Amino acid sequence: MNAEASVAEDFLLDVRNLEVEFPTLRGTIHALQGVTFQLRRRETLGLAGETGCGKSVTALAILRLISPPGRIRRGVILFEGRDLIAASEAEMRDLRGSQISMILQEPKMSLNPVIRVGDQVAETLLVHDRTLSRRAAKDQAIEMLATLDIPDPHRIARRYPHELSGGMAQRVMIAMMLVTRPKLLIADEPTSALDVTIQAQILELMKALKREINTAVLLITHDLGVMAETCDRVAVMYAGSVVEKGPVTTVLRRPRHPYTQGLLRTIPNDVAQDQPLFSIRGQVPSLLQPPIGCAFAPRCDQAMPECAETVPPQYGLEVDHHVACFLHRGTGSTYSQIP
Amino acid sequence: MSDNGTQPLLEIRDLTVHVALREGLLQRNRGVVQAVNGVSLVLARGEIFGLVGESGCGKTTLGRAVVGLAPVLSGTIRFAGESVIGVTGRAAKDRARRIQLIFQDPYSSLHPRKTVRDLVGVGLKLHGLARGYEIDERVLAVLEGVGLGLDHLYRYAHEFSGGQRQRIALARALILKPELLILDEPTSALDVSVQAQTLNLLKELRRQFDLTYLFISHNLGVVRYMSRRTGVMYLGHIVEMGATEELFRRPQHPYTRVLLSALPSLDPEAPSRRRVLTGEPPTPINPPPGCPFAPRCPDVEEICGREKPVLLRRSSDPTHVCACHFPQLNEQKTNGK
Numbered sequence: 001m002n003a004e005a006s007v008a009e010d011f012l013l014d015v016r017n018l019e020v021e022f023p024t025l026r027g028t029i030h031a032l033q034g035v036t037f038q039l040r041r042r043e044t045l046g047l048a049g050e051t052g053c054g055k056s057v058t059a060l061a062i063l064r065l066i067s068p069p070g071r072i073r074r075g076v077i078l079f080e081g082r083d084l085i086a087a088s089e090a091e092m093r094d095l096r097g098s099q100i101s102m103i104l105q106e107p108k109m110s111l112n113p114v115i116r117v118g119d120q121v122a123e124t125l126l127v128h129d130r131t132l133s134r135r136a137a138k139d140q141a142i143e144m145l146a147t148l149d150i151p152d153p154h155r156i157a158r159r160y161p162h163e164l165s166g167g168m169a170q171r172v173m174i175a176m177m178l179v180t181r182p183k184l185l186i187a188d189e190p191t192s193a194l195d196v197t198i199q200a201q202i203l204e205l206m207k208a209l210k211r212e213i214n215t216a217v218l219l220i221t222h223d224l225g226v227m228a229e230t231c232d233r234v235a236v237m238y239a240g241s242v243v244e245k246g247p248v249t250t251v252l253r254r255p256r257h258p259y260t261q262g263l264l265r266t267i268p269n270d271v272a273q274d275q276p277l278f279s280i281r282g283q284v285p286s287l288l289q290p291p292i293g294c295a296f297a298p299r300c301d302q303a304m305p306e307c308a309e310t311v312p313p314q315y316g317l318e319v320d321h322h323v324a325c326f327l328h329r330g331t332g333s334t335y336s337q338i339p
Numbered sequence: 340m341s342d343n344g345t346q347p348l349l350e351i352r353d354l355t356v357h358v359a360l361r362e363g364l365l366q367r368n369r370g371v372v373q374a375v376n377g378v379s380l381v382l383a384r385g386e387i388f389g390l391v392g393e394s395g396c397g398k399t400t401l402g403r404a405v406v407g408l409a410p411v412l413s414g415t416i417r418f419a420g421e422s423v424i425g426v427t428g429r430a431a432k433d434r435a436r437r438i439q440l441i442f443q444d445p446y447s448s449l450h451p452r453k454t455v456r457d458l459v460g461v462g463l464k465l466h467g468l469a470r471g472y473e474i475d476e477r478v479l480a481v482l483e484g485v486g487l488g489l490d491h492l493y494r495y496a497h498e499f500s501g502g503q504r505q506r507i508a509l510a511r512a513l514i515l516k517p518e519l520l521i522l523d524e525p526t527s528a529l530d531v532s533v534q535a536q537t538l539n540l541l542k543e544l545r546r547q548f549d550l551t552y553l554f555i556s557h558n559l560g561v562v563r564y565m566s567r568r569t570g571v572m573y574l575g576h577i578v579e580m581g582a583t584e585e586l587f588r589r590p591q592h593p594y595t596r597v598l599l600s601a602l603p604s605l606d607p608e609a610p611s612r613r614r615v616l617t618g619e620p621p622t623p624i625n626p627p628p629g630c631p632f633a634p635r636c637p638d639v640e641e642i643c644g645r646e647k648p649v650l651l652r653r654s655s656d657p658t659h660v661c662a663c664h665f666p667q668l669n670e671q672k673t674n675g676k
Contacts, residue, residue, distance in 0.1 A: 050531070051501070195393035195394055197598065198600050199601065222531070223530075226603050245461065268535070268561055271564055283500065
């Protein structure tokens with residue numbers, strides 16, 4: 001695939017050179033510094049990275065929910081070809097919840113504690129469709145709860161959020177977000193607050209839903225295992241930039257960016273007890289004064305002089321696999337660069 | 340089960356912790372949470388014992404009972420041969436020095452308005468172990484031991500990252516020269532790369548200071564890497580316990596098997612061998628009469644609902660015990676292994 005082909009392809013979501021900044025008293029935090037990635041229809045893309053790398057800010061920017069004084073400084077966000085950055089607030093309000101939905105990490109904090117959960121699910125429908133009757137909305141809500149394997153949905157619909165367990169609340173949250181059949185579902189750490197056996201239930205459910213509902217998913221997670229299991233493609237972020245992206249199998253089996261490689265090695269999987277765990281030396285850079293060149297260069301064992309001076313572009317390696325690292329300049333068989 | 344006749348550092352026998360559940364404006368008694376139910380556990384000096392389980396299984400309460408922060412209904416806890424239940428005065432203070440608890444959240448466990456010097460040095464003062472400049476010297480020495488230094492001494496907790504805060508919490512515990520560290524999810528709030536650094540540090544500190552760890556975690560990968568022996572808790576009971584590698588390779592209890600299979604594999608093309616449990620863990624308020632796992636167990640039989648199985652050796656390995664009427668004795672293939 002070359003650059004022209006990727007531009008011409010009809011993406012559901014096309015994010016290019018997205019820059020987001022937050023002015024603070026201590027200076028400007030450069031949260032996103034040129035994030036570029038694409039999401040195809042019905043695809044699940046994982047956005048991976050550690051705390052502060054910008055994964056959640058990316059999601060909020062797509063929904064135009066960056067609260068002032070934070071702002072989108074530059075970039076393009078195309079959703080079905082429509083420029084979301086240029087869209088009016090009214091257009092965005094119409095889009096949120098109906099075309100693009102978002103699930104957050106703590107379901108109980110996102111649900112209204114004093115409204116029955118069934119009504120909350122139905123409300124999402126009513127907000128976007130004035131012609132719908134309350135009764136019809138409620139029926140659809142209960143049907144959706146049933147789709148999410150919620151036992152006895154009529155009874156659960158009458159409960160308040162505090163009466164539900166974490167796993168059940170997350171199902172309600174997912175129901176609320178899917179009931180409008182959005183084209184894009186953004187899930188920000190949807191299983192991180194759940195126990196492993198409940199996480200397993202939700203992951204199986206999400207895989208089943210993917211087949212049934214045909215929604216594209218942008219899955220934000222720090223858990224590479226969760227990503228391996230649910231995503232088609234992944235984008236790894238570091239300090240406000242995407243450093244590597246590609247099909248999930250390629251990235252996890254043959255990571256090419258030193259950061260992705262390091263991240264995978266730090267996981268204590270199959271490491272003998274007498275061996276120390278691999279750890280990436282140093283710390284994540286401050287986004288108040290991000291490094292001039294590659295943000296990972298100060299921690300990278302393979303850094304070259306130019307890494308400290310110039311931000312590396314995305315080099316195309318195999319089909320659909322891009323790495324922002326000078327080590328891979330010209331090494332790919334199909335050399336291309338995404339602008 | 341004491342090792343070669345030497346005295347174990349920590350010996351817990353039939354420990355039961357019940358917490359009254361009070362609710363509402365009038366704080367009426369709404370039942371009893373049976374947080375820990377007849378747990379026995381022996382830690383040899385110098386070992387790392389991993390305690391795994393999901394939220395509400397009682398692992399945190401067990402750790403808190405050891406330091407006297409949970410009401411013990413029955414059973415014994417002996418530390419270095421002496422009972423520590425209900426101790427007061429000098430004995431309580433002595434225990435408070437020798438057993439240290441490290442909390443999960445390094446953001447809420449450090450006082451935001453005290454400097455690192457005060458945070459780390461407070462124990463020395465409380466126990467009357469040092470004063471004046473000697474505190475500074477010892478604080479500095481212990482900070483260096485956990486990878487911090489002089490320029491961190493007069494800074495506040497909020498100026499540090501999660502990993503650094505956890506180092507401060509460790510320094511605060513280590514300065515008292517404890518023998519047992521109860522680590523309650525010490526890396527759960529940290530990113531994986533910081534987690535790796537912290538786990539390496541914990542292993543290093545154990546060697547250096549001859550420490551014993553009760554390592555509480557819900558993360559099976561971390562426990563497998565850290566602990567020599569592992570206990571699996573479910574609804575207040577230890578349902579299986581054994582040498583870590585043996586337990587992970589040949590889990591006998593259906594719950595342990597489910598727990599291990601629930602872990603997502605890092606290999607996207609690995610076939611999923613997951614056994615998904617239906618339902619949620621029952622609450623420890625009114626636990627089922629028989630086996631605590633029976634209501635969710637995929638292999639449940641009639642007897643399980645009636646009779647509570649006891650922890651018994653089920654295989655040739657004498658250290659591996661399991662509380663199940665129908666333990667599985669063949670090897671289980673786990674995800675990604």
